[in-house]
Amino acid sequence: MRFSSALSLLATGLLPVLAGAQTPASPSALAPLTVDKIMRDPAQWLGGLPSAPYWSEDGKRIYFQWNPDRARRDSLYETTPAGAAPRKISLAEQRQLPSPRGEYDEARTRKVYEKDGDIYLLDLKSGRTRRVTNTAERETEPAFALQEKLISYSRAGNLFTWDPATGETTQRTDFRRGQAPAGPSSDKSEKYLREQQLALFQVIRERQQDRLARERQQKALARLRPKAIYLGTQTVENLQLSPDGRYVTYSLVQSPAADKVAIVPAFVTASGFTEDLNTRNKVGAPQTAYELGIYDIARDTTFKLGYQELKGLDEQPAYRKDYPLKAKAPVPAADAKPAKDKPATELRRVIPYGPFWNRSGERAFLVIRSTDNKDRWIVSLDPTTQKISLLDRQRDEAWINGPGIGYEAGNVGWLPDGRRIWFQSEETGYSHLYTVDVTSGQKKALTSGNFEVQQARLSKDKKTWFLTANKTHPGEQHFYRMPVEGGALTQLTSRPGAHEVTVSPDEKTLLVRYSYANKPWELFVLDNKPGAKYRQLTHSTTKEFESYPWRDPEVVTFKAQDGASVYARLYRPQQPDPTRPAVIFVHGAGYLQNAHKWWSQYFREYMFHNLLVDRGYTVLDVDYRGSAGYGRDWRTGIYRYMGGKDLQDQVDGAKMLVEKYGVDPQRIGIYGGSYGGFITLMAMFTQPEVFRAGGALRSVTDWAHYNHGYTDNILNEPYNDSIAYARSSPINYAAGLKGALLMCHGMVDTNVHFQDIVRLTQRLIELKKENWELAVYPVEDHGFVEPSSWTDEYKRILKLFETNLRGQSAAPGGSSSTGR
Known part of the structure; x- marks a missing residue:
């Protein structure tokens, strides 16, 4: 040893x-x-390859990370679709650029985004940017709200909106940690003593009258403020205002009470002392629990969504059959309420994602996953009744995953009719694109075959799909277009290898990060049509x-x-x-x-x-x-x-x-x-x-x-x-x-x-x-x-x-x- x-x-x-062996000649005597x-x-020595490319909002410039100077880290560069010499962007210029990420309104005339913890609104026609927030706290999750009249965002666990017309900011939720203040005790002896004090002492009676008057006044003023919602030990994520402004939905997050994590010591440190790194727990440890909360503003009340009606929620995984002698005491899910005439059933816990609203706000759907990851349900949601209806169930005795599916909500959305949902599923054994009608429940496969749809998104006019798939060979990735209702896939890239494609804002040009097995990644542009010529924008490898x-x-x-x-x-x-x-x-x-x-x-x-x-x-x-x-x-x-x-x-x-x-x-x-x-x-x-x-x-x-x-x-x-x-x-x-x-x-x-x-x-x-x-x-x-x-x-x-x-x-x- x-x-x-x-x-x-x-x-x-x-x-x-070593002795007894011979050295084969190198294929290049110049570069052994x-x-x-x-x-x-x-x-x-290889060269700083380009990464993270994106278009400017007007489509006149292309930005990307690059390192032709062989520095310790990449820098932001710009070029043009015509192939102008790439230029490094200074830090001062970068501060003025909008974030490449963000949300667009339906007409794609405005974009809202977060940058450095603040929210900005960009007018795409004029190029004018308005700063929505300027605070020490971090604002996140910007979106258009209330039929795109307002901008919503989250700050410190609460939802706010900003009105571009008036500049007014409104707090929409008031989530508070801990328990709600306790009211008067219901104990009989304490109640007797309170009543006795009121009967005996005039000053007590007068002070109580003053207190009640103040409370009535405060309650009248409080109608202008959001309801105080006490979270106990939970936290909130994914705050959303429904398009009609009636509901706020949110994820309630409960971390494990005792989350023991492994310690990784770092021995070689700048301080000269050993420093311990807190890392993660181990498989099987208690996991975070999630619930979907609904705040009905009109009714000034809150609900937690129940899932006990989900088909298959009580279905246990097949591997349990290998342990027939292992006792399984019923462990109801947190929201389970078994009927009186039925015995308690072991219901699996779930994680909800969404809701996803259609543009009118009339309909919403959720993606729900079991925590054992063997089921994925897509359900319609009626927030008024807190009822869900099954649209699609994907079951895998191993685990749910695959391109466009992942471990969370996956690649999902609404078609422009506001009635059909699109999603990806491995129902046939390969990840393909599907739609389902929320009114009739009718499901339709848009793609099929022994290949995978790896990425999918709709064009601006919602008439065309842009897809990345390995249709020609498992080891190739090409870019395709397809009619919104399905049909033939038109291949838009032609070289063997992989293509990471970003479509220009006018959707006439493709920005492609392309490589082959022995050719590292470079940037190209080509026209958005079959058989188009590749025009190279970068050359990164060294001599x-x-x-x-x-x-x-x-x-x-x-x-x-x-x-x-x-x-x-x-x-x-x-x-x-x-x-x-x-x-x-x-x-x-x-x-x-x-x-x-x-x-x-x-x-x-x-x-x-x-x-x-x-x-x-x-x-x-x-x-x-x-x-x-x-x-x-x-x-x-x-x-x-x-x-x-x-x-x-x-x-x-x-x-x-x-x-x-x-x-x-x-x-x-x-x-x-x-x-x-x-x-x-x-x-x-x-x-x-x-x-x-x-x-x-x-x-x-x-x-x-x-x-x-x-x-x-x-x-x-x-x-x-x-x-x-x-x-x-x-x-x-x-x-x-x-x-x-x-x-x-x-x-x-x-x-x-x-x-x-x-x-x-x-x-x-x-x-x-x-x-x-x-x-x-x-x-x-x-x-x-x-x-x-x-x-x-x-x-x-x-x-x-x-x-x-x-x-x-x-x-x-x-x-x-x-x-x-």
């Missing part, structure tokens, strides 16, 4: 090959790749970066053990090393895709793979089960068993490398970070005959110690589904380690805590394992920042593979001659 630190690098240099080169600050012929990896498919087609990126050397080594890279998760045809967010790993191929390695990058881009079944293929099908996809990829590309089955390594680190640990512990060496970076080692939001969806809670956690956590399989294992982890990782790798380290020590190494990075969080850390980490990874896959130690049987 060896324990090392980033503070003391084991090998500052690395010979190109080294770890030191590719792990430098990207802005310094040094361009001096190397970066590979265009093949996007291939292979058959998994269960017959599924798995997509992967394949990097093949022109001159394979005689030992025929291979490395499989495992991308991270959350919901991510990497076997695609655009510039990867794993650009350092992409460059490292080019370095490996230069040295004769074959490299495979698998979009395993759980990856994005392939529909619902692929997305949920890891449900209740992480390290099951997703790991088997890596094993089947290794088999394909051996059978089809002649890789030596005794010389296959694996590495990855975060979820990729987790898979690497599972591979090294459970598939030791397949993988000789593994680099596990910032790895989850025990899912019971990860966060709730991600883990609960896939494995449920550890105390309810212990089977899923037991079979999914690498720490339970550590005894199976045979090959060489490198583990790297940042010590201030607030995502996957350093505690994770420390616990596994102790387990390896107790198991008397010797063939592992841990490198720690004292100043790094989950995503490394410092080039020195990246360099150290990847020199170790390269040494791991060179020693164990190409060196003399790579002998059959899963052990190494160096005794590791």
